[in-house]
Amino acid sequence: MTEIKQNNKSMLQRFMPLIIFSLLVIMLGVGLTLNPRLIPSPLIGKPVPVFELPLLNKDGVFSDKDLKGQITLVNVWASWCYACRQEHEVVKQLARSGLRIVGLNYKDKKQDAIQWLMQLGNPYQVIAADESGRIAIDWGVYGAPESFLIDKQGIIRHKVIGPVSDQENYEALMEAIKTISGNQS
Amino acid sequence: MRILLAIVLMAYQIITWAAPMDAFEFDNKEQEKIFKKLSDELRCLVCQNQSIADSNADLAKDLRTEIHTMLQAGKTEEQIKEFMVDRYGDYVLYEPPFEPMTWLLWFGPLVIFIIGLFYAREFVKRQNSSAQSGELSAEEAERLRNLQMELKQKNANDKGTKKEDGQS
Numbered sequence: 001m002t003e004i005k006q007n008n009k010s011m012l013q014r015f016m017p018l019i020i021f022s023l024l025v026i027m028l029g030v031g032l033t034l035n036p037r038l039i040p041s042p043l044i045g046k047p048v049p050v051f052e053l054p055l056l057n058k059d060g061v062f063s064d065k066d067l068k069g070q071i072t073l074v075n076v077w078a079s080w081c082y083a084c085r086q087e088h089e090v091v092k093q094l095a096r097s098g099l100r101i102v103g104l105n106y107k108d109k110k111q112d113a114i115q116w117l118m119q120l121g122n123p124y125q126v127i128a129a130d131e132s133g134r135i136a137i138d139w140g141v142y143g144a145p146e147s148f149l150i151d152k153q154g155i156i157r158h159k160v161i162g163p164v165s166d167q168e169n170y171e172a173l174m175e176a177i178k179t180i181s182g183n184q185s
Numbered sequence: 186m187r188i189l190l191a192i193v194l195m196a197y198q199i200i201t202w203a204a205p206m207d208a209f210e211f212d213n214k215e216q217e218k219i220f221k222k223l224s225d226e227l228r229c230l231v232c233q234n235q236s237i238a239d240s241n242a243d244l245a246k247d248l249r250t251e252i253h254t255m256l257q258a259g260k261t262e263e264q265i266k267e268f269m270v271d272r273y274g275d276y277v278l279y280e281p282p283f284e285p286m287t288w289l290l291w292f293g294p295l296v297i298f299i300i301g302l303f304y305a306r307e308f309v310k311r312q313n314s315s316a317q318s319g320e321l322s323a324e325e326a327e328r329l330r331n332l333q334m335e336l337k338q339k340n341a342n343d344k345g346t347k348k349e350d351g352q353s
Contacts, residue, residue: 039230039273039274039276040274040276041274042270042271042272042273042274043272107243132247133243133244133247134247134251137247137248137251137272138272139272140272140273140274142230142231142244142273143230143231143244
């Protein structure tokens with residue numbers, strides 16, 4: 001009887017390293033499949049930061065107050081950003097579908113940005129120019145492209161990191177639009 | 186020797202080039218110390234394995250400028266950290282905050298260490314008790330028998346070779 005018990009114990013002990021190893025493999029495996037570039041934004045659920053910026057292509061200013069009243073996608077882009085070019089077709093398509101899109105031109109030269117839009121088309125209702133990138137810091141931007149979905153009350157509801165044309169990003173954005181328009185209409 | 190010197194000088198070049206130093210001016214030594222501390226503690230979000238102090242990325246440069254401006258405006262270290270966390274989340278801190286969500290992170294190693302200690306104690310205790318009891322387990326007895334047999338055989342063989350040695 002005691003021998004059997006001892007045998008069981010030594011069996012468990014013998015397999016302990018294997019068990020611990022398997023747990024480690026699982027944890028590391030999960031860690032590896034996460035994308036380290038996706039940093040969850042603490043701004044989701046909060047009102048857009050207070051700001052005022054000059055417009056890129058005409059006189060006038062754009063401020064946080066102008067983001068209220070309508071569901072809006074704030075798209076952070078720059079002419080030097082390759083992935084922005086990649087997502088541009090999809091941004092245009094979103095604009096055609098009736099979504100209001102506001103551009104936040106990030107650390108760009110005015111001429112370059114305007115040239116870029118002339119070449120690729122302009123889906124933006126307005127474009128605010130953040131030449132120094134200071135306002136983008138308030139938005140927690142750490143690279144272009146990034147997009148923020150703002151509801152009618154001016155609350156940030158969803159953030160897309162990277163191009164909206166990526167299938168995963170696109171689907172998540174659509175889901176978020178559906179959720180907030182369902183709640184607010 | 187000359188090659189070695191060249192390599193050392195080249196490495197030195199890389200090091201000086203890799204650590205960006207902006208020309209910030211500070212009101213006092215204390216302010217400069219906080220600036221250095223903060224830019225070392227905050228993670229660069231674009232190049233994630235570098236601190237804001239080490240990174241040449243545009244955003245890191247902007248954030249260094251921001252820290253400097255806030256220090257000049259009389260903001261404290263805590264206020265600046267809060268500013269960063271409000272925008273970029275806990276992620277921007279190399280050292281995660283101490284809260285229920287991160288308890289596993291903070292206590293995990295200690296817990297594993299304690300488990301290890303426990304196992305070590307059990308192991309030593311078992312060793313002692315078997316040594317004290319003087320009795321052999323079935324496995325040990327088997328091993329002893331085998332060893333004794335081997336020894337006998339070896340002795341017999343040795344004797345044989347010795348005889349041969351004597352003859353030669």
